[in-house]
Amino acid sequence: MLKILNVAEKNNAAKSIASLLSKGTCRKRESAAPFNQIYEFEYNLFNQNCLMVMTSVSGHLLSLEFSNKYKRWDSCDPIELFDAKIERVCPKKYQKVMLSLQREVQSCQKLIIWTDCDREGENIGYEIIEACSNVHNNLDVYRAKFSEITASSVAKSICDLKRPNRLASDAVEVRKELDLRVGAAFTRFQTLHLTKAFPDQLTGSLISYGSCQFPTLGFVVERYKQREKFVSKPFWKVCVFDEKDNQKVEFLWDKERMFDYQVCWNFFNKLISHQSLAVQSVIRRPKNKCRPVALNTIELLKLASRKLNINAKKTMTIAENLYSEGLISYPRTETNIFTETFDFRGIIESQTSDQNWGLFAKNILDRPNPRNGTKSDQSHPPIYPTKYTNNLKGKEKKIYDLIVRNFLACCSEDAKGSETAVSIDVSHEKFTASGLMVFERNYLDVYPYERWVNKKIPEFENGQTFSPKSIQLNKGMTQAPRLLTEADLIDLMEKHGIGTDSTLAEHIETIKKRSYVRIERNLFVPTVLGLGLVE
DNA sequence: GCAAGGTC
DSSP: OEEEEEEESSHHHHHHHHHHHTTTOOEEEOOSSTTOOEEEEEEEETTEEEEEEEEEOOSOSOEEEEOGGGTSTTSSOGGGGGTSOEEEEOOGGGHHHHHHHHHHHTTOSEEEEEOOSSHHHHHHHHHHHHHHHTTOTTOEEEEOOOSSSSHHHHHHHHHTOBOOOHHHHHHHHHHHHHHHHHHHHHHHHHHHHHHHHOHHHHTTOOOOOOTTHHHHHHHHHHHHHHHHTOOOOEEEEEEEEEEETTEEEEEEETTOOBSOHHHHHHHHHHHHHSSOEEEEEEEEEEEEEOOOOOBOHHHHHHHIIIIIOOOHHHHHHHHHHHHHTTSBSOSOOOOOOOOTTOOHHHHHHTTTTOTTTHHHHHHHTTSOOOOOOSOOOSSOOOBOBOSOOOOOOHHHHHHHHHHHHHHHHHTSOOEEEEEEEEEEEETTEEEEEEEEEEEEOGGGGGOTTOOOOOBOOOOOOTTOEEOOSEEEEEEEEOOOOOOOOHHHHHHHHHHTTOSOTTTHHHHHHHHHHTTSEEEETTEEEEOHHHHHHHO
C-alpha cells in the first residue's frame, strides 16, 4: 500500500485535517515528540487506497545562528557579522520533532506539506522537506494549498496538490538572514559603543536593534516629537444654543471653527443682527450602530488594551493559555471572516447556560447573523469560544468574557435607532443640532464595552422661526496630539506592516524591557535613551 | 548578552 507522510505546522492543525479527511475515523498514536501526535487513516489518492500518516512540527524546525567562531561578542568587529558564516541548526527542544519526522518518513513514498498557507508556512515546509530528505533519497513532495481548514477546502486541496514554492520560501530565508545579521551587528555595536561612552547611565544595559523593535520605537518617538514642537493656535467659533421645555440643545457650526478672528467676528455680528432664525430642515432618518465583526488577534489586543486595560503581552499570554485549555480557538489569526459551514448553532448553544449572557445566546440561537470583516489568513478561523466555562478568575475571566461577548454580539443584530437633524441656515452658514432615539439595543445588551444612548432635543418643525436663547462667539486653542496609547501603537504597526499577529505584542514588550519607552498614565513616552537612539 | 518568525 502506498504510504504517505503528511506534515502540518502544529499539532492542532494535523488533528483537524486528519479528522476532516478521515471523517473522524483516524487513529491516534504517540510519536517521539510529546506534543506532536500521529494520526493515521486510509484515503484514496493517486487512484489507489493509501495509508495516510499525518503529523506536525511546532513552527520552525530550524533556527539561524552564527557559526561558533563568531558567537562570542569579543570574537570580531560587529561589522564582520554581515559576512560571517551562519548555520541552520535544530534547537534542542525540536530534536524530538525532527527525530519523529525522520522515523516516519522512512517507510513512506510521498510527502505532503500541510503547513499554513503563507510565506512562513512555505519556509517551514522546506525545513520539513530538508529534514525528511536527509534520510530518504527519492521522496516525492507535494504541497496542499487550502483556503481554510474546513471539510470542503481540505478535500478540494488534496484533489489538486501542488508543488512547494521555493521562491516564497527563499524570500523568508532572506528575511531571516537580514534580521540576524543586521540585528546582531547593530546590537553588538550599539551596546559595546554606548555602554563605554556612557558608563554611568548604561553599564549593564543591552542596547538592541531590530527590524521590528526599532520602527515600533520610532512611532513612539515620532508622536512625542510632534507634541514637543506643537504650537497651540487660537481659533474662534460661533455657537448657537436654545432651550425649550427644559431641554437644552446646541447647534453646531458646519465650519466648526475659524482661525481668522475678524472674519469670524463679522459673521457673528451678522448672525446676532437677525431677529429670529428659520429652521431650514428637520430630517429624521434611521441610524444603526454596527455590531462588532468577527475577532482576530489585532482586534483582540486593541479591545483588551482599550476596554479592559490589559496590555498586549498579557492578553497574548492569557489567550495562549485559554487556547491550550481548549476554551478558545487559535489566538494568532488574521482572519475576521467566518466560513459558511461554521457551526454557529453549536457554539452559541454551548453558552446558553451562562448566568449573564445565557438568555441572550438563547435568543439568537435560531437566527445567527454573523458580521464578517474582510481579512483571511487562509489557515485559521476568527477567535471564538470553543468551550463553555465559568471557572475563570481575574484577567483570564475578563479576556474569556470579552471573546464570548464579542462572538455573541457579532452573531446578533445591529442596534437600531433614529437620528433627528435640525438645520438652520443663516447667510449660507449652516448650523445643525442632532438628537438620537435608540429603539432596539440588540447586540449592545451583551456588549458592555460600547455605549449608545438617547440624546433628546426639543421638537422643531420645518420652516419654523425661533429666537435662540444665546449666540456666542467662543475662543479655543488647538491641542497638541496626545501621546500614543498601546492601541494607537498597534494600529500604526499594523498599518505599516511591522511584525505579525504572532509577534506584535513582543515588539512592544521589547521596547519597554530595554528601557526605550516607559508608560505614563497609559501613554507611551520615549526615554532619553529611546529618543537618542532614534535620533 | 544579539533579530524575527514560527510554536505548548
